[in-house]
Amino acid sequence: GADIGSTPLSGFRDRSRAFVQVQQGCDQACTFCVIHTARGPSRSFNYHEILNQVAKLISTGFREIVICGVDLGAYGLDLPGGTTTETGQGLVHLLEGIGTVAGDFRVRLSSIDPVHVSNGLLQLMKNDPRMCPYLHVSMQSGNSLILKRMKRRYDATYLYECLSAAREKIPDLVLGADVMVGFPTESIDQFADTLAAIRDLEIAFPHVFTYSPRPGTPAAKIPKQIPNIERRRRSAVLRAAGREILDRSLKSWTGRRSVVLLERAVGKGDLGHNARLANYMPVRIDPQGKAPGRFLDAVVTGVDNGGLIAEAVRRE
Structure with a gap:
């Protein structure tokens, strides 16, 4: 070896x-x-x-x-x-x-x-x-x-x-x-x-x-x-x-904008976290059709289940 x-x-x-x-x-x-x-x-x-x-x-x-x-x-x-x-x-x-x-x-x-x-x-x-x-x-x-x-x-x-x-x-x-x-x-x-x-x-x-x-x-x-x-x-x-x-x-992150990395695919009804911020905070986000391993611009909209909820936004 x-x-x-x-x-x-x-x-x-x-x-x-x-x-x-x-x-x-x-x-x-x-x-x-x-x-x-x-x-x-x-x-x-x-x-x-x-x-x-x-x-x-x-x-x-x-x-x-x-x-x-x-x-x-x-x-x-x-x-x-x-x-x-x-x-x-x-x-x-x-x-x-x-x-x-x-x-x-x-x-x-x-x-x-x-x-x-x-x-x-x-x-x-x-x-x-x-x-x-x-x-x-x-x-x-x-x-x-x-x-x-x-x-x-x-x-x-x-x-x-x-x-x-x-x-x-x-x-x-x-x-x-x-x-x-x-x-x-x-x-x-x-x-x-x-x-x-x-x-x-x-x-x-x-x-x-x-x-x-x-x-x-x-x-x-x-x-x-x-x-x-x-x-x-x-x-x-x-x-x-x-x-x-x-x-x-x-x-403290509610309302803030950042980049998330998609980590896993999510099925219908899956409420688990599927992405992370660079500072390791877990995020749940609709991947917008993107596969795990892609970056997504996002805005944090709330907190749920020990992580953040976010929505994808267009890059300015």
Whole structure:
């Protein structure tokens, strides 16, 4: 088979969105995670091969490219020259390169560690209209002591500063986050810090993981494990908070004009969402005969079922 160290991988969704993996493995050793031992050190795929893969996907009709990696922001660290953009190895430079590919498409980042949300990345997201104004960070917790016990690379203060700067810089930014609840020793007050962070930072799409011990990880050996029923309760609280934030964000879009990407075909009576804004908000719209994988100019007319309702409009 192909050498995983040099070949970007892609997966597809109704020929509208393609996933391009640019990096594999992880050099971090978070105390709850087995990836470091299971998948080995961080390995970046070849810059030019990634660009060729993106160009190929665009030429076959894909309109959204999702850039993925196990530790996405580490792209280029293991390549000659490290992460300096002068040698063309960092994630920002890779995204700049993808921006030179011809075609009508947009670029979305998959989950990224907050330590890799650099000023350079935010500047690129602000200046390049192809970059989706959506940031999904692997936040995990809003409490500094729990983050330290997880062996994360940042504390709560950094998290607030980083995501506040992102909001300030990028208009209409929507935030998502991976969040873990019930980590061993997590007290009610420490959990409350995570809930506060979700609300304060307006995380509209929290991807909530309920901690479960992984054999062989340091966290599994901590004596003070949180009972299952309490872990599940905390998960439900965070998910409900995310829904409230999403609902508020959705309402703020009523009456606004934007471009949606059609993601799937809808049958008669299908009231599900069939498109998304660049900021990841789900949309229900009459596709006007257009197939999935096409862009449509739209005006938002309302909110329904955790998403937006929109109508197609003519491009002025």
